Amino acid sequence: MREIKPINHNGNIQLKFSYGGKRYSFNPIPGGHYNTKRDLANARAIATQIQNDILAGNFDQTLNRYRLAPKKSQEVCKPTTLLQLWDLWVSSLDVSESARATHYRWVRVMISKASPDLTDVSWLNKLNLASATLKERISLIKSCCSWGITQGYLESNPYQSIKTRGDKPKDIKPFTSEEVRLIIEGFDKLYPHYTPFVKFLLITGCRTSEAIGLCWQHIDLLKGEVVIKESLSKDVTGNGYQRIRKGTKTGDIRYLSLPDHLRSLLEEIKPVGANPDDLVFTTPRGKHIDQDTFRKSYWVKVLKHQEIPYRKPYTTRHTMVSHAIDQGIPLTGVAYLAGHKDISMIIKNYGHMINRPELPKLPID
Structure with missing residues (x-):
């Protein structure tokens, strides 16, 4: 039989496989995240258990044996800072490891240094970034806050009306x-x-x-x-x-x-x-x-x-x-x-x- 492996489903973990002419698809770790090492390791262990049970003829078709109890962390407190909201949003995304290690990490570092409250936008005035970089990062923060509205964490997007300054011409000084x-x-x-x-x-x-x-x-x-x-x-x-x-x-x-x-x-x-x-x-x-x-x-x-x-x-x-x-x-x-x-x-x-x-x-x- 084909090996059962955890897959990334919009940031969550999912196991997909077929047995006895029936297809199965479920999240073995409610509240778990694919990019959390511990959650992924547990999911792999469950996938191995399912395969062993199938081979031994002990497969539980109700899947109850393979589901962990919902994580307590699922009861997330309402975020009070932009950094807390950012981490929740990024954990819900299905993006590449490369993107997480670059663009999303750079924005997180920027937010972490300023440590603004959830609706405070005044910290942007203290940033000294190239206009193109600032525009890109604010765009990500806007998306984060828009997601926060859908989750009930925000009533409105405080960054929606923020406009970045125009691009300044590069002061290029080539070598003579x-x-x-x-x-x-x-x-x-x-x-x-x-x-x-x-x-x-x-x-x-x-x-x-x-x-x-x-x-x-x-x-x-x-x-x-x-x-x-x-x-x-x-x-x-x-x-x-x-x-x-x-x-x-x-x-x-x-x-x-x-x-x-x-x-x-x-x-x-x-x-x-x-x-x-x-x-x-x-x-x-x-x-x-x-x-x-x-x-x-x-x-x-x-x-x-x-x-x-x-x-x-x-x-x-x-x-x-x-x-x-x-x-x-x-x-x-x-x-x-x-x-x-x-x-x-x-x-x-x-x-x-x-x-x-x-x-x-x-x-x-």
């Missing part, structure tokens, strides 16, 4: 040609092992996780071409050190022609007998590059040594885009190089550089 020269010079002096990695970031404008995940199978040195189709990103549900290979941020695949000097550089660093799955850029010990460690231990020190105002490694991406625009590459081409589906993001972030007019000449002399 002289700063690019100084950065490469600095890595050559201090950390030459990472010079090829930095050059690749500057020339291609790849996202850092894309460059970190680049394998030799993605590079055709004969054609002088590299395909950007994957990234090696942090596993947000792991321990902080694990990485997972996934598609690019926008799901795009782009083919970039390698300039001669970059192709020569890659030919020089390619190990003899390199496997297709081997990473192109690694630490000196041959491990994958951790972008946080790279920034703190190498990038920051090089910029300081070269007396360059600090900007994040991601600025290498802005640098490629801005120099491409300066050199007259069509916006559709720039968007393709950057891995955007259209030119909207280019115009939004770099519009001040595009067809910038000069001030009119007036007779002031």
Whole structure:
């Protein structure tokens, strides 16, 4: 017979199976949650008991033998704080572990720090977040409070009329040609092992996780071409050190022609007998590059040594885009190089550089 396993049913636990031509579906732990380890472990034990009873001919078709008593925690006190309501709402959702570990956790941390009452919205004025981030998080809180109304915890949604401020243009400061020269010079002096990695970031404008995940199978040195189709990103549900290979941020695949000097550089660093799955850029010990460690231990020190105002490694991406625009590459081409589906993001972030007019000449002399 097919193995019986607990399944996630809108955040609750459900066992589904067939026996004697009849289908069974029930929650063995009333009030239990799929994402609660103890509840899930109990459900697995019950599933095993059912299977053993079926094999032994002792299956209880009423299912009474397999149901636990309702959890006392089901008698939930009415929440008095937003954090209490948030936890109740999230526990009722059927969302991925990745989403719980990122967006939902970030909002919870934000709420926990402010510790507002259930209907207090004044704490939002003290937040210092990018407008897009704030808009996204308030949207989740609105959904949480709307759910609270359906559960009888709230009479109205205190966040319904909250409007976020408009987006502020990003203050993008790409590296100048002289700063690019100084950065490469600095890595050559201090950390030459990472010079090829930095050059690749500057020339291609790849996202850092894309460059970190680049394998030799993605590079055709004969054609002088590299395909950007994957990234090696942090596993947000792991321990902080694990990485997972996934598609690019926008799901795009782009083919970039390698300039001669970059192709020569890659030919020089390619190990003899390199496997297709081997990473192109690694630490000196041959491990994958951790972008946080790279920034703190190498990038920051090089910029300081070269007396360059600090900007994040991601600025290498802005640098490629801005120099491409300066050199007259069509916006559709720039968007393709950057891995955007259209030119909207280019115009939004770099519009001040595009067809910038000069001030009119007036007779002031």
